[in-house]
Amino acid sequence: MNQNPQRVAILTGGSGGIGRASAVRLAADGTAVVVHYAGNRDLAEKTVHSITIDGGLAIAAGGDIADESAMEVVFDAARKEFGGVDVLVHTAGIMPLAPVAEMDLETFDRIQRTNVRGTFVVNQLAARRVRSGGAIINFSTSVTRLQLPGYGAYAASKAAIEGMSLILARELRGKDITVNAIAPGPTATPLFFEGKSPETIKQISGLNPMERLGTPQDIAETVAFLAGPGRWVNGQVLHVNGGAA
Template sequence: MSAGTNPVQPRVAVVTGGSRGIGRETVTRLAADGYAVVVGYAGNRDRAEAAVEEVTAAGGSALAVRADVAEEQQVAALFEAATAEFGGVDVVVHTAGRMYLAPVAELDLAELDALHRTNVRGTFVVAREAARRLRRGGALVTFSTSVVGLAFPGYGAYSASKGAVEALTLVLARELRGRDVTVNAVAPGPTATDMFLDGKDEETVARLAAQPPLERLGTPADIAEVVAFLASPAGHWVNGQVVRANGGIV
């Protein structure tokens, strides 16, 4: 390298909910593609640090930062940390979310408020910061659910919150005209994460696994591959879309 030549800086990704499940798998996948990754987490520092250690052990760069996605100052600090450590932000993957299941007639409104605080307000807070900070050629990937279309009983509150995410995603893609930044949502079907499996018996899990023509549950790795494509230059012509990654459930 000649004197005065700067090395090529890596693309930088911020992944909320990066300490477990789909978020954790996304951290690993993006790091394998050469991204420096900021692992956003809500409470489990040990899991977040384990994700960082996995990336660095493989020769990558990562940083764990605690942030409640519904708190604007904490989210701003998350993005500031990415900029201070790695020079900017190119990709934001917002996997952080909360699930609450109950028939509408039996809704606990306190649980509903908590769900919407994380899933709706949290997505708006992260999306607002991403819209302000993403560099040209960048991407924002939000998370919905295929249940928005499948309308499973018991999922009314959760599905409604994710319907809001889809609406925001499509509007923001159009608001960022001229910025060379894409905005898409990934809507997984039943995926074998701790959040999905919690509270479900074996019969329920088996029934859900049998629904797709591919006859299995999705895995976090399946979803992370979709995210990696949307985040990459190869996926940059996909914009303002909801990608239903569910093995073909209709």
């Protein structure tokens, strides 16, 4: 086992986008990170390499976030390698888009399994294993306010995550563990760009008074705040979107 760092974080979906940026940002603060991936180990290993080459501590661990046994192995890896878990940053999720009238129910069920059940599984493990003084950071979306057509199933899953997060914060009374949800606005990640035309991207960018998309690094700064100094922020949904909604 490596030397015990001050804090240890598990980042689900840490192989790309907001998860990767958050892993790199937390590592810069001296946090050891477990970079979780669902299917792309190579990307996760690249994230690990970018951290370790700068002197940070990181390992990769894979698994289906909706499978409790697979995710228990990820938490076990954090304990075995670094001694425990202080922070969960749960960015993993999927975002197939279609109008409510047109979305097939198989796709709807897949979204809810990954986004809702997956969040429940990792939050349940975190509630049992995160050490006192720790933080659980889930991810919602500003689409719950923006109400963009085509996002119905995705927004429904993220609204469930908000409710889950706020209740878990109250359930952990007395344990000195904060639970919050970050609700990014449109952010320049592969997940966002998938299936969108340049015209659509320009239109969505224009909704923001900053007149641009967010970046993964923008969101990672809020993750670092909640994971570290933001101890008096608890049971909240933070809309990190440049003023889009």
